[in-house]
Amino acid sequence: MRGKMRILTVDDEQDILDILSDCLESTGHEVVQALNGEQAMEQLRQNGPFDLILTDLSMPVMCGRQLIEKARAAGIKTEIVVVSTGDVPADERQRLNIKMVINKPFRLDELSEHLSGLVTCNNTPQRD
Secondary structure (H helix, E strand, O other), rough: OOOOOOEEEEEEHHHHHHHHHHHHHHOOEEEEEEEOOOHHHHHHHHHOOOOEEEOOOOOOOOOOHHHHHHHHHOOOOOOEEEEEEOOHHHHHHHHHHHEEEEOOOHHHHHHHOOOOOOOOOOOOOOOO
């Protein structure tokens, strides 16, 4: 994909957000964090556009599925990658135009490999 990207990361676990930010910022990408779908929609409205959205599915306030549905309904065509413990059926991936699903738990080298077509992460220290 492009060089430096603006990436919105959405997860209710601050540790996961920090890991994603460290990985993505290590290669010069700008990362904005949100702790739930509601905060993410606010970021999309106030600070968009973003080049990529990385989101969990299971979150309080507004889950990832609701976030994706609202973003798509608002005409936001940003590529979305789901990072979650849950499975996303193929028909739902297609309906919501989800680029890919990365399963938790993940290692940073696995995350980098999965996202290699979208972004590249430097070899940052592993966090378990």
